[in-house]
Amino acid sequence: MFGTSGIRGRIGDEVTCDLALSVGRALASDGYETVVVGRDARESGRMLADAAASGLRECGADVIRLGEAATPTVARSVGWFDAHAGLMVTASHNPAPDNGIKLWNPSGQAFGEGQREAISARVREEEYDLASWDELGEQDRRDDSTERHVTPTERHADALVEAAGSGDLDVVVDAGNGTGGVTAEALRRLGHEVQTLNDRPDGTFPARPSEPTAENCRALTEFVAASDADLGIAHDGDADRMRAVTESGEFVSGDLLLALFAREAAGPGDEVAVPVDTSLTVADLLESQGVSVSRTRVGDVYVAERATDPGVAFGGEPSGAWIWPDETLCPDGPLAACLLAELVSRQGSLDRLVGEVETYPLRRGNVEVAEKAEVMARVREEVLAEYDDVETLDGVRVGTDSGWFLVRASGTQPLVRVTAEARSEERADELFAEARQLVEAAR
Missing domain, CATH: 3.40.120.10 (Alpha-D-Glucose-1,6-Bisphosphate, subunit A, domain 3)
Incomplete structure (x- = not known):
């Protein structure tokens, strides 16, 4: 269920x-x-x-x-x-x-x-x-303000203002016709100039699909690039996810954003919780400052569970779920937006921050299947027979000298997800094709 x-x-x-x-x-x-x-x-x-x-x-x-x-x-x-x-x-x-x-x-x-x-x-x-x-x-x-109490949304805004530092950026917030209006309110209270897109809640999502992907957020990226904005923010329908756009209009990959948040939140000896489909970029960046990566199953619930362990300073998923355990164990998109605005205010440019992080070719895709469990059982059997470096924490993850690939069933849709990463474009394409073929053969 x-x-x-x-x-x-x-x-x-x-x-x-x-x-x-x-x-x-x-x-x-x-x-x-x-x-x-x-x-x-x-x-x-x-x-x-x-x-x-x-x-x-x-x-x-x-x-x-x-x-x-x-x-x-x-x-x-x-x-x-x-x-x-x-x-x-x-x-x-x-x-x-x-x-x-x-x-x-x-x-x-x-x-x-x-x-x-x-x-x-x-x-x-x-x-x-x-x-x-x-x-x-x-x-x-408790959905209306009275003299007796403030609304929970107002209290959430108070918590965000307390958690994040002030700044004076020009920020564009695309709420995606969802319930993320608290982000704009908190950013304004923190001193930022805020423009909004799709800020009227409408569960039919008339402006764009709810998921804040690069393709779905093209209006945001074009608006930020054509304006004097310093930062773009995008939420999904319930604002537990947050994605970002640089001042030049680049939609920031989830792995890069995870790396930047983790580097800011963790110090020497700390751990960062990430799912098994996270890029090597994160581990490589954090290793230089003595921070280790702890892998979990894919899903913010599993990242949050690991974030309860002592020494875990931050947890995140490339899909846009970010967890600061000292604040809350729920992925909080508005909190992520406010902390990112604080970081950019101090550092001066999200484009520069993103450009400083070394990245590797990463491929992600989906295969529609009728019976996820049966397909994954056949894939697992084949992988265990053919490969040496195999992890089965969540799906099957195969490590090679030049990269890795992951095959796992979606937790919410009739899909098998395929991820591959390598040090070169050619090898990433080869690993992705190899993993996808495993799924196609098992359908």
Whole structure:
């Protein structure tokens, strides 16, 4: 039921109000007595959030409704409200027809594997502890400012201003019609001039697809290049991801951004948590300052789990999820935006910072498959028989003298992902073709 990034799927097919009701019932029945509930801008999120809240209350849990908010706002709010869990209705960077549910702990960390399985088991067995009529949970709405309290989004902005240094950049923020408006607010309060693109929340994502890739963010890169802006920022639909554009309009690769964030956050003797598909660029850059890299399975939940270990100063994924464990264990796109603006303010140019990092040819691609598990089992068998340097932490990763390749199943889509990297363009192409052929032969 849960993938690496929670529950995700097509509305009316994999994701329904019945499922949301069941997850709410399961959470409350498993002992989570107070639960924060939020949603992204998708219209389907309204009914799913209502259903989840009803299931929670039906089994005696109290519910704090945040309404429309960024995922990191909801994750942080669990601790702020002394709640026991958070439930975010979102499909993150997935297309508009999708939606989903992700669950959060008070630390800001997503539910771990054991927690997810406990909820899944209750849903499968319909094992719910329904409350009597006079013991139903209560509901408190926190999506409007009053004299009694500020909204969680306002509190999130306060936390960002406290965490990041001030500056005077010209920044363009492309919220992608998602819930990342807190980024622009915090940057302005930090002293930056901010222009926004696609800042009106709209879950149909009319301006561009939700995922902030180079292709999807061409309007941002062109706008930044044609203006006097110092920095461009892009979010996905729920603002847990953040990608960046240099002053010349270059869309910064996730591996480069990971390397820059990690170098800034970690010191000698520290570790940085990264997934197995991360470029060698990161390890090479960090080695020079005595920082080691600790590999995890792909997925921000696994990076966050490793970030709880002593000595891990930072965790990140090239897809755009960035975790500073001293702040929160949730990927916080707005926090990443504010800290990047601080870094560029001090260093003077993101183009220069990016240009100073040595990079290697890296290839990434996907193969559509009907049965991921069966395909991966055949690939694994073939790889273990043919290659010597093989890791199976997540999929199969093959090391060679000149580079490496990784074949792994997507956690959220019917895809097998292929990654290859080498010291030369020709060898990177060869390794990528070799890995892709393994998948094609196993289909």
